[in-house]
Amino acid sequence: MSNVKCDVISIFPEYFLPLKLSIIGKARESGILDIQIHDLRDQAIGVHKSVDDTPYGGGAGMVMSPEPWARAIEQVCDQRNIPLRTLVILTPAGEKFTQAMAREFSQTEHLIFASGRYEGIDQRVTDYYRAQPGFTVREVSIGDYVLNGGEVATLVMLESIARLVPGVLGNPDSLLEESHSLPQGNLEYPTYTKPASWRGLDVPEVLLSGNHSLIHSWRMQEAALRSERISRQTGE
Numbered sequence: 001m002s003n004v005k006c007d008v009i010s011i012f013p014e015y016f017l018p019l020k021l022s023i024i025g026k027a028r029e030s031g032i033l034d035i036q037i038h039d040l041r042d043q044a045i046g047v048h049k050s051v052d053d054t055p056y057g058g059g060a061g062m063v064m065s066p067e068p069w070a071r072a073i074e075q076v077c078d079q080r081n082i083p084l085r086t087l088v089i090l091t092p093a094g095e096k097f098t099q100a101m102a103r104e105f106s107q108t109e110h111l112i113f114a115s116g117r118y119e120g121i122d123q124r125v126t127d128y129y130r131a132q133p134g135f136t137v138r139e140v141s142i143g144d145y146v147l148n149g150g151e152v153a154t155l156v157m158l159e160s161i162a163r164l165v166p167g168v169l170g171n172p173d174s175l176l177e178e179s180h181s182l183p184q185g186n187l188e189y190p191t192y193t194k195p196a197s198w199r200g201l202d203v204p205e206v207l208l209s210g211n212h213s214l215i216h217s218w219r220m221q222e223a224a225l226r227s228e229r230i231s232r233q234t235g236e
């Protein structure tokens, strides 16, 4: 089976220029990763190329109109010609994005990210595609804070998904280590490099010992201590 194909729809395609850089940029150039960015404005209606309107029921700000989204989504589906896809709609009210979700998405054939702005996208876009065959719709949030739009959240998700795609990371040892040698769902252990002594601070002796089973135990213990400290800070 082939690698995940991703389409991103936004009124700010330039937000996604960082995807030309570094590991993800190289993976895209080599063809291992297929990520395409689409300007929602290309699907806007009328001479004013408007993509938003005032909210029914009143309130501050603007809501994104459904029809440009439907046109953009249907255009990427026609271009890809893949029978099943997951439509990811970014919203602060969505289910929390997790490593498990990143793994699941990295094994999906076709992902479409709807990165909205303003006060969000007309709810009927979610409701409409939930009822369409071939569509799985996920409303997703990357955490309990509010952004100005879905673009940055989409970048976060794409980075965590892309690094799980076979061949994207030059050295897959780092993936192996994440999945096996860390206490389940745990934070990393502290890491050190040369010099062994720096501004009066020494690298823990065990790391210089060459005793790999002792080093492994020490790292697991430190990772556990770290996550205990964080839990206490965040209130369990």
Ligand code: JB8
Residues within 6 Å of the ligand: 090, 091, 092, 115, 116, 117, 118, 119, 120, 121, 140, 141, 142, 143, 145, 146, 147, 148, 149, 150, 153
């Ligand atoms: C308009 O905070 B967020 C987020 C905020 C947003 C939109 C999408 C996501 C769209 N504001 O996750």
